[in-house]
Amino acid sequence: GRAQAVFQTTNATTLAVGGASRSGIEAALASVLERGDRVIVGNYGHFGELLCTLAERHGAVVERVAAEWGTPVDVDALVSRIRAAPPKLVAIVHADTSTGILQPLKEIGQACRDTGALLMVDAVLSLGGCAVEVDGWNVDLAVGGLQKCLGGPPGLALLTASERARQVFTSRPSEVDGAYLDLNALEALWVRRHGLELAAVPMAMLYAAREALELVLEEGLAGRWERHARASRTLRAGLQAMGLELFADDRARVPMITLIRVPSGVDESGVRAQLLAERGIEIMAAFGPLRGQVWRIGTMGTNAALPSVLAVLAALEAVLASRGWDARPGAAVDAALAAESANAADDGGR
Amino acid sequence: GRAQAVFQTTNATTLAVGGASRSGIEAALASVLERGDRVIVGNYGHFGELLCTLAERHGAVVERVAAEWGTPVDVDALVSRIRAAPPKLVAIVHADTSTGILQPLKEIGQACRDTGALLMVDAVLSLGGCAVEVDGWNVDLAVGGLQKCLGGPPGLALLTASERARQVFTSRPSEVDGAYLDLNALEALWVRRHGLELAAVPMAMLYAAREALELVLEEGLAGRWERHARASRTLRAGLQAMGLELFADDRARVPMITLIRVPSGVDESGVRAQLLAERGIEIMAAFGPLRGQVWRIGTMGTNAALPSVLAVLAALEAVLASRGWDARPGAAVDAALAAESANAADDGGR
Numbered sequence: 001g002r003a004q005a006v007f008q009t010t011n012a013t014t015l016a017v018g019g020a021s022r023s024g025i026e027a028a029l030a031s032v033l034e035r036g037d038r039v040i041v042g043n044y045g046h047f048g049e050l051l052c053t054l055a056e057r058h059g060a061v062v063e064r065v066a067a068e069w070g071t072p073v074d075v076d077a078l079v080s081r082i083r084a085a086p087p088k089l090v091a092i093v094h095a096d097t098s099t100g101i102l103q104p105l106k107e108i109g110q111a112c113r114d115t116g117a118l119l120m121v122d123a124v125l126s127l128g129g130c131a132v133e134v135d136g137w138n139v140d141l142a143v144g145g146l147q148k149c150l151g152g153p154p155g156l157a158l159l160t161a162s163e164r165a166r167q168v169f170t171s172r173p174s175e176v177d178g179a180y181l182d183l184n185a186l187e188a189l190w191v192r193r194h195g196l197e198l199a200a201v202p203m204a205m206l207y208a209a210r211e212a213l214e215l216v217l218e219e220g221l222a223g224r225w226e227r228h229a230r231a232s233r234t235l236r237a238g239l240q241a242m243g244l245e246l247f248a249d250d251r252a253r254v255p256m257i258t259l260i261r262v263p264s265g266v267d268e269s270g271v272r273a274q275l276l277a278e279r280g281i282e283i284m285a286a287f288g289p290l291r292g293q294v295w296r297i298g299t300m301g302t303n304a305a306l307p308s309v310l311a312v313l314a315a316l317e318a319v320l321a322s323r324g325w326d327a328r329p330g331a332a333v334d335a336a337l338a339a340e341s342a343n344a345a346d347d348g349g350r
Numbered sequence: 351g352r353a354q355a356v357f358q359t360t361n362a363t364t365l366a367v368g369g370a371s372r373s374g375i376e377a378a379l380a381s382v383l384e385r386g387d388r389v390i391v392g393n394y395g396h397f398g399e400l401l402c403t404l405a406e407r408h409g410a411v412v413e414r415v416a417a418e419w420g421t422p423v424d425v426d427a428l429v430s431r432i433r434a435a436p437p438k439l440v441a442i443v444h445a446d447t448s449t450g451i452l453q454p455l456k457e458i459g460q461a462c463r464d465t466g467a468l469l470m471v472d473a474v475l476s477l478g479g480c481a482v483e484v485d486g487w488n489v490d491l492a493v494g495g496l497q498k499c500l501g502g503p504p505g506l507a508l509l510t511a512s513e514r515a516r517q518v519f520t521s522r523p524s525e526v527d528g529a530y531l532d533l534n535a536l537e538a539l540w541v542r543r544h545g546l547e548l549a550a551v552p553m554a555m556l557y558a559a560r561e562a563l564e565l566v567l568e569e570g571l572a573g574r575w576e577r578h579a580r581a582s583r584t585l586r587a588g589l590q591a592m593g594l595e596l597f598a599d600d601r602a603r604v605p606m607i608t609l610i611r612v613p614s615g616v617d618e619s620g621v622r623a624q625l626l627a628e629r630g631i632e633i634m635a636a637f638g639p640l641r642g643q644v645w646r647i648g649t650m651g652t653n654a655a656l657p658s659v660l661a662v663l664a665a666l667e668a669v670l671a672s673r674g675w676d677a678r679p680g681a682a683v684d685a686a687l688a689a690e691s692a693n694a695a696d697d698g699g700r
Contacts, residue, residue, distance in 0.1 A: 205554070
């Protein structure tokens with residue numbers, strides 16, 4: 001019901017994995033992959049690397065189609081690779097929090113469907129914050145988490161599998177590595193309600209998931225996506241008015257996290273520590289090659305709203321000013337409010 | 351801190367696994383076992399079978415030392431097997447909910463320590479309800495869950511590993527099957543606080559665990575164990591006064607769940623359904639070879655107390671009476687109250 005609606009799918013095999021988001025990602029990969037299977041991973045950030053690591057851990061031979069951190073994977077190049085020699089599985093992140101980049105998926109899904117490859121998508125960051133069209137894009141396995149744009153607590157992964165994917169894990173000749181993350185067992189428990197393990201399901205997390213999904217559906221998916229997009233536009237207008245430079249090309253950016261280049265001469269971790277200590281606001285460091293070079297500000301769930309955006313802008317302006325950064329006081333908030341008015345006018349004109 | 355106290359250990363490697371109790375059991379087995387390793391499983395119920403299944407799933411060659419359902423494993427026989435040909439690991443359940451039997455562990459732990467075998471114990475049911483002396487009994491890996499005698503919600507496993515066990519999983523030549531349940535990664539996250547995954551820990555479950563453990567330690571371990579023992583004695587006195595027969599030998603029974611033989615001619619599942627529908631009390635069916643033959647009544651956490659015991663006795667008496675069972679009305683509650691007085695007198699005499 002609720003999880004299917006959020007994934008935009010009619011997949012019967014839509015279930016919860018009792019663990020962090022990555023337990024769901026590992027369940028998907030471990031359950032369809034066997035030793036020696038070819039996997040193509042579209043890799044444009046930290047969580048693409050994780051897909052490679054996990055696929056290799058479960059015996060697959062991984063071919064990377066990589067993009068530099070800050071751009072999505074070249075869809076034409078990836079599609080050509082898939083069509084030239086279809087792998088068993090293509091795995092890719094939909095929205096990678098390490099780079100703030102959104103990956104277009106539709107053509108990749110079509111190529112997979114045409115060639116018989118399965119498509120597995122890490123939608124942990126994107127689910128609930130922008131469209132994740134599992135059925136519309138021919139995604140065979142998708143995984144989400146509660147704690148990003150669904151606005152719930154961490155500790156439960158949501159997973160959906162197409163009938164094609166289900167055929168693969170139910171009919172594989174070898175056993176899945178490990179029992180806890182075996183989709184055959186998870187499907188028996190959650191979908192067919194078999195097994196004696198119902199007493200062991202994480203009830204508190206299930207209630208949290210039900211409530212989070214209910215709130216998402218009450219708001220409506222389209223409204224929620226637009227709210228995330230507006231919050232990002234508003235935040236970015238304020239940051240630029242402060243004289244800060246955003247990371248990556250605007251057209252490729254996700255609508256739930258914003259990456260900012262740390263100006264030269266500014267103490268990256270010092271600013272974060274001061275924001276947390278003096279203002280109670282946590283912004284995030286970067287991963288891997290971007291470490292020390294960018295800050296990351298999330299606008300997810302309840303924080304994808306004007307009050308949170310204005311609070312972080314005012315706080316960041318004050319902290320930067322205390323460190324000698326030269327920007328007109330109030331410029332960020334003014335620009336954000338102007339952008340919010342323009343957003344509202346856009347909405348009115350529809 | 352708190353988890354170490356409950357496990358009665360000084361093990362530095364004491365941590366949480368984000369998942370059901372069995373995720374912790376699988377993490378322990380998967381992390382120390384490699385292909386072809388010899389494992390001896392002491393098997394006296396459903397969860398002993400699970401240890402066999404999981405050890406085999408991770409490539410081990412399992413030798414079973416089995417007991418009939420209703421008795422613990424013969425300690426002398428198991429110790430002889432260990433001493434004659436020490437395996438890499440001995441795995442055993444401390445208290446198996448399927449049979450209500452408590453397994454003595456001290457001599458098994460001594461044999462393991464003497465011979466260099468590791469001892470892994472499933473303490474999911476026992477932890478918090480009776481003594482689990484990880485250090486005192488030379489247990490190398492122990493796993494508990496919040497939702498039994500610790501009185502918390504399901505969804506997080508507690509795990510402790512001795513330095514001997516830690517040496518095994520940190521120095522193994524082959525990779526652990528799977529990443530999510532790899533104790534090397536879990537130790538880096540929880541003990542050494544490495545890694546970028548802190549954002550993914552199940553915070554709501556951690557708060558629940560902290561609160562549950564805090565309540566356990568406020569009560570005191572010895573007091574809590576005695577409360578569980580008293581609740582069982584009281585319940586059993588009432589059941590016997592009703593003319594019901596308990597399963598298994600009294601000396602071997604666990605102090606947190608009571609198994610009752612279903613009298614011949616009584617509808618096992620009908621009684622359970624009626625108790626739930628009319629009284630809101632859930633008692634449990636049995637597993638495997640005991641299915642249909644016994645009921646199981648838990649007295650764990652907050653239910654290990656006189657009001658819960660009297661409520662279930664009165665309800666069961668009424669339901670059985672409605673089905674023609676012949677017992678003096680009130681006999682069960684009277685006997686329970688008499689047993690409770692005797693319990694109190696015993697305490698007073700200390």
